[in-house]
Amino acid sequence: MTDHPVRIGVLVSGGGTNLQALINSQKKGELKSGKIELVISNRSDAYALKRAEKAGIRAEIVSKKKLGSSEAFEDRIRSLLDENKIDIIVLAGFMAILSEDFTRAYPKRILNIHPSLIPSFCGKGYYGLHVHEAALEYGVKVTGATVHFVNEIPDGGEIIMQKAVAVHEGDTPEVLQKRVMRLAEWKILPAAVEKVCAEYASK
Ligand code: GRF
Numbered sequence: 001m002t003d004h005p006v007r008i009g010v011l012v013s014g015g016g017t018n019l020q021a022l023i024n025s026q027k028k029g030e031l032k033s034g035k036i037e038l039v040i041s042n043r044s045d046a047y048a049l050k051r052a053e054k055a056g057i058r059a060e061i062v063s064k065k066k067l068g069s070s071e072a073f074e075d076r077i078r079s080l081l082d083e084n085k086i087d088i089i090v091l092a093g094f095m096a097i098l099s100e101d102f103t104r105a106y107p108k109r110i111l112n113i114h115p116s117l118i119p120s121f122c123g124k125g126y127y128g129l130h131v132h133e134a135a136l137e138y139g140v141k142v143t144g145a146t147v148h149f150v151n152e153i154p155d156g157g158e159i160i161m162q163k164a165v166a167v168h169e170g171d172t173p174e175v176l177q178k179r180v181m182r183l184a185e186w187k188i189l190p191a192a193v194e195k196v197c198a199e200y201a202s203k
Contacts, residue, residue, distance in 0.1 A: 005034065006087045007038075007085050007086050008037060010039045010052075010090045012039060013041060018113055019039065019093075022090065022193060032194065034197030037086065042064060049061070088196060089109060090189070095127065098110075110150035113147050115180050117145075118159060129174070132176040136172075142164050145181075147192035160195065163188045165179055165180050
């Protein structure tokens with residue numbers, strides 16, 4: 001058993017609707033085995049930062065551009081995670097690639113949400129709207145979202161949870177993206193984080 005409540009750090013880059021889903025789940029008492037203690041954004045204009053502020057969560061900006069190199073960028077993130085004693089790291093729309101060194105330092109402690117049913121439409125180049133464009137182009141009738149552990153293979157870590165979502169006739173990538181978020185991402189991300197935190201707490 002860990003001797004403290006599981007501390008969650010969330011890494012973001014954009015709108016932060018998945019971060020909001022985690023905050024809401026914590027408020028409702030569904031996410032209860034861990035607590036969101038830190039939000040790190042690699043973009044200063046990310047609306048996710050406002051969501052963290054509103055929820056009273058410590059938020060930090062770490063800019064690769066300002067720091068000058070990927071090494072300095074990751075070092076700064078690691079120091080913030082260390083200083084805040086973060087146990088579980090959630091990538092919630094974090095649009096930067098983390099090195100093998102970084103992912104190896106947190107085995108089975110980093111989760112990511114991907115907007116397709118892995119192993120479809122994942123890996124290099126499949127991010128954001130591109131994922132939904134590829135799904136529509138292929139003509140799949142069902143897509144969805146996946147929460148998985150992060151390892152050195154892009155989108156290749158162990159799957160924790162998945163949820164399927166129907167593709168509708170006439171869907172645009174934007175319409176499909178919204179449906180996948182509403183019906184899958186915002187549901188399975190908090191559920192998967194709760195599951196991982198509960199397991200981590202019992203170790
Ligand atoms: C989501 O579609 C997520 O699956 C992807 O990036 C998007 C982030 O959206 N990795 P938000 O910032 O959580 O609103």
